Amino acid sequence: MTNRIVEHPILEVKPKKKIRFVFEEKEVEGVEGDTIASALVALGVVTMGHSLKKHRPRGFYCAIGNCASCDMTVNGIKNVRTCITPLEEKMIVKREFVEDIQDDIR
């Protein structure tokens, strides 16, 4: 939880309930009020996925569900816009790699 604000001149920083979820098969924690993406950024995750053709890493970019940079597979559903999807207990979150997208096309 090192990437979270602990003190701020304007914002009220309240202790929040923890939410446990699974990211890349590891059990991790976010907090109440998080989206999937904000929880991951707080955990230090910078690569949200990879580009389709050249496998280049993709980061958090627009935060409004517009750019598709943070799309992930959540509970088996592909292309979930993690920046506008609230984090829920026990969610299973996976990054989308080129390999599994190709499998789908075949």
Next chain:
Amino acid sequence: MIYADVLIVGGGPSGLTAAKMCCEAGLSTIIVERSHILGGQLTKQTHKFFGSKDQYAKMRGIDIAVKLQEDLASFNTLTMMLETTVVGLYEDKVVTILQHNEYKKIKAKAIILATGASEKFLAFENNDLPQIVGAGALQTLVNLYQVIPGKSMVMIGSGNIGLIVSYQMLQAGIEVKKVIEATDRIGGYKVHASKLKRLGVDIQTRKTIKRAIGKDQLEAVEIVRIDENFQEIEGTSEIIETDLLCVSVGLSPLHQLASMMNCKTTYISELGGYVPLIDDHFQCSVPGVFACGDMVGIEEASSAMMEGYLAGLYTCNYLNQPHLEAESLISHYENQLYELRNGLFGRKTLRGIEKRKENLIHA
């Protein structure tokens, strides 16, 4: 099929204010919002607004977002559909939505498009590296989710957003290494620039980014000095180590839904890009379809709210169910808009609106 008098696409400043007018006039109204929260850009704006009381001056954006939602709390004719994305929009006003992985259809008598805007991007080498973030997105992460994505940053763009977001990153404890601006002058208000300078932030004009450096994520940026034709001046390269690069080079209206339903659009640079052609009553070229807020031209949230009220009021008139105080409210909000655009920064908007009108006549 879900039926409603009015469907509003977008729950930001203009969508919420439009909804208030429609609900007050007794119209059944649905707001569709793709995010899980209402308020749009306001939810991340910790700064106080300028203007007069009627324009929510001296209030912070985050508090205005709460206020606008409180204004709607008492209406039982209003349905809010969050985490819902419009995926199809047709001229007979049937709208396909996707909510929680399920498709549904809505048929409305009138539609108000209030989709807002998205951030523009810049072309440079390695511009797709992780940790290169839009200014609004960084503001959302830090101010709304209270998450700090890096230790230091470089800001590209010295418009109001670039300046305000830089200041807010300092408040959150992120070191702002430099703010760079490609033109020869700082774009935003002097008051915002001065605040940054007082805190020791270096704002440099006639500079641009040449490339981002890093393997799996941003590690440094190369910035260069440019001449009056925006060409690199040899020998001015400077490498700055940073783990965040923030891009604040303006916004583009999210016009796509208007285009999807065959509303005429045109490119107007003063308004930020493609915008639907609206008449004086915020109506698009397809009757019964209205558009307001950043979608019809990039301005500040204060203007978006005034436009929202007006678009709501005109929609009620179109449906022959005018708001009880329609006349006085319309003149009030038209005056507010006029005032907001009266300043130095409003000139560009007014030029854009003039062009939009000319295009409408020739359309």
